[in-house]
Structure formats: structure tokens, C-alpha cells
Amino acid sequence: MTKNVCEKCIYCNAPVQGGSQGDHVIPAALGKFRNATNFKRICVKCNSEIGRCEEQLLRCGPGVLFRRLVIPATHRSRGQPRASMTGAGGVPPPEVWAHFPDHKEAVTLTESGRNVVGFDHLVVYDDKDEGHVVRLNPNMSPEALRAAVKRLGLKKIKVTTSHFAKKNEHTSDLYLKIFSQAWPEAQYEQKPDLDPGVHPVPVEFKFVATDLYFRAIAKIAFHYYLTQSMRSLGNEDYFREIRDFIRYGGGKLAVDKFFIGSNIFSFPQFLSNMVPSWWHHILATLERDGTVFAMVCLFYGPECKGERYTLELGKIPGRIVLPKSCWAHTYDYFRPEDIGKYAGKVHPVSITALR
Numbered sequence: 221m222t223k224n225v226c227e228k229c230i231y232c233n234a235p236v237q238g239g240s241q242g243d244h245v246i247p248a249a250l251g252k253f254r255n256a257t258n259f260k261r262i263c264v265k266c267n268s269e270i271g272r273c274e275e276q277l278l279r280c281g282p283g284v285l286f287r288r289l290v291i292p293a294t295h296r297s298r299g300q301p302r303a304s305m306t307g308a309g310g311v312p313p314p315e316v317w318a319h320f321p322d323h324k325e326a327v328t329l330t331e332s333g334r335n336v337v338g339f340d341h342l343v344v345y346d347d348k349d350e351g352h353v354v355r356l357n358p359n360m361s362p363e364a365l366r367a368a369v370k371r372l373g374l375k376k377i378k379v380t381t382s383h384f385a386k387k388n389e390h391t392s393d394l395y396l397k398i399f400s401q402a403w404p405e406a407q408y409e410q411k412p413d414l415d416p417g418v419h420p421v422p423v424e425f426k427f428v429a430t431d432l433y434f435r436a437i438a439k440i441a442f443h444y445y446l447t448q449s450m451r452s453l454g455n456e457d458y459f460r461e462i463r464d465f466i467r468y469g470g471g472k473l474a475v476d477k478f479f480i481g482s483n484i485f486s487f488p489q490f491l492s493n494m495v496p497s498w499w500h501h502i503l504a505t506l507e508r509d510g511t512v513f514a515m516v517c518l519f520y521g522p523e524c525k526g527e528r529y530t531l532e533l534g535k536i537p538g539r540i541v542l543p544k545s546c547w548a549h550t551y552d553y554f555r556p557e558d559i560g561k562y563a564g565k566v567h568p569v570s571i572t573a574l575r
């Protein structure tokens with residue numbers, strides 16, 4: 221019998237066009253990997269809707285920092301432009317704070333992701349001493365500045381400090397004029413500027429993750445499992461809850477339900493304290509005692525052990541005793557000098573379950 225019928229989308233049941241390449245398990249913005257298995261049971265419409273989650277993962281999360289270091293070659297363009305730190309899905313872009321001996325200052329990453337530079341901004345401290353950044357530009361009106369501070373929605377403002385990136389008296393004067401028009405009552409205190417040049421200082425990277433962020437991780441985990449195990453198609457009733465979470469979200473309660481705190485996967489790499497010499501992602505999944513687990517670790521590399529998420533995707537019903545089935549792959553990036561058509565290649569690794 222020839223298999224001539226279109227497969228159905230596991231999310232909306234619409235036919236998925238036969239012959240389609242399928243969708244990347246690891247988002248395309250992270251690169252095109254040789255030997256990667258694509259997931260073929262999602263329609264274009266659902267994929268683009270759920271793709272909003274990946275925007276948050278890659279533009280508002282730590283991924284944006286690591287993409288600058290790795291610069292993956294994607295299927296769209298070789299040497300994809302560097303990741304921009306923009307907000308997505310109602311979430312602000314990540315903040316980078318440099319810790320100087322006596323204070324901390326908001327900064328931005330340079331193109332290479334290796335250094336930080338200053339930019340013109342105000343830091344508004346609330347009554348808990350938490351700093352909130354307001355970007356400045358010399359052409360803004362006092363009304364626009366007041367509105368930007370108001371948008372922070374702070375009940376109480378403790379103190380506000382300003383920082384100008386350029387040592388340009390003309391710019392400083394302009395800003396002081398805008399400030400005094402925006403808040404005529406306020407007092408201004410001039411602090412000494414930092415010495416220009418390179419300062420090796422620790423940097424803190426702050427990002428906001430909503431359920432969009434976790435839905436993107438869950439999608440990677442679920443689709444990876446479905447490309448590995450032959451047991452489930454993905455549209456089964458026992459996966460309804462994880463599908464609904466990926467498609468519609470569900471807030472913190474849902475995140476806590478699927479993201480389990482404990483790590484149940486063991487890799488030789490994770491057992492040692494060594495970090496790898498170059499960057500990769502690790503995906504793993506296993507079926508045990510009727511429960512499907514998966515792990516997503518993005519950007520495991522020379523400077524970072526990566527954020528490791530372990531998920532419980534669902535329970536396969538029935539009395540069938542599952543053979544112990546584990547699958548794991550690493551998505552290894554090529555070194556920048558080796559990048560051509562692919563950003564890297566995928567190969568299987570062995571895993572064991574810890575409990």
C-alpha cells in the first residue's frame with residue numbers, strides 16, 4: 221500500500237503537506253546542522269504561531285548572548301547578522317550590568333559579545349534598590365522622558381542616576397536641560413566620570429522569562445522525543461496537556477508541572493567538571509515506566525555549562541512494559557573558521573538514567 225495521504229498536524233489536525241521538509245527541532249536561528257532530523261508533523265500555521273515563543277527564547281534569553289559568541293550559520297544566510305537584543309512577546313530585552321568596585325552600571329554588549337560599552341541612560345532605583353533602565357537620546361522631549369519613567373510603573377522612586385556614554389559636554393548639557401524641564405524640582409549632583417578605556421569587570425546578565433520562553437523549550441523537547449521514539453505520533457490523548465501548554469501556555473503552574481527540578485539524565489560530559497572546548501547543545505529523551513522525560517541543554521560550551529531543563533512530557537497509558545529506551549544527541553557547532561553551509565553537525569551520544 222502506498223502511503224499517499226497527508227499526515228495530520230499534531231496540534232490542529234490540519235493536513236501537513238507531504239514532501240515538506242519539516243521543521244527544525246532546534247530553532248533555525250541557532251543554525252542549520254548536518255544530520256539533523258526535522259520534525260514533520262506540524263503544519264505551517266501552527267509552526268509560525270508557536271514560533272513566537274522561540275523569538276522570546278532567542279531574543280530575550282541568554283541565547284542572545286551566546287549567539288553573539290558562536291555566530292551560527294543558518295539556512296537563511298551564511299554568517300547570520302549578530303543576534304540583536306530586542307524584546308519579544310511583551311518581554312523587555314535582557315539587561316547587562318557591569319559591577320564596578322563602588323557601583324553597578326547598565327551597559328550593552330559589543331558586536332562580538334566579548335566586551336561591554338556604555339550608553340546614555342537613566343537608572344531609576346525603586347524603594348527596594350532595584351535599578352530600572354531608561355534609555356536616553358538627546359532629541360527626546362521632557363514629556364517623552366517623563367512618560368518613559370512612568371511606564372516603569374514604580375510606586376516609589378528612591379533615586380535616579382544618569383550615565384552618558386560619550387564624554388561630550390555638549391550632550392551632557394542637553395540632557396541636563398531635558399531633565400530640568402522634566403522635573404523642575406529635582407536636584408542634580410554631578411558625579412565623576414569613569415576613566416575611558418578597557419576595564420575588566422564582572423558582568424551580570426538579567427533576563428525575564430515568561431511562559432513563552434518555557435513553551436519554546438517544551439516544543440524542542442517534545443518534538444525531539446517524537447523524532448526519536450516510534451511509539452507515539454504526538455497527537456495522542458496522553459500528550460494533550462503538553463500540546464496545550466506548547467500551543468496556549470498556562471502560566472507558572474503549567475511551567476512547574478512540566479519542568480521538573482531534578483535532573484534524571486547522566487552524560488559522561490556532565491559528570492566531570494570540565495567544560496567542553498567548543499559550543500554545542502544537548503537533547504535527550506527517555507521512556508521509563510510509562511513516563512516520557514526529555515532534557516534540553518542549550519549552549520554548553522567553553523565558558524558556560526548551559527541552562528539544563530528536564531521535562532516530564534506525559535505518561536503513556538496501558539500495561540505495556542517499555543524497554544528502557546534512551547536517546548541523546550549533541551548539536552556540535554563548527555569552529556568559526558570551518559563554517560560553510562552548516563553551522564555544525566549532530567551526532568548521537570550515550571546517556572543513562574540517574575534514577
Ligand SMILES: [Zn+2]
Pocket residue numbers: 229230231232233234262263264265266267
Ligand atoms: Zn496545525
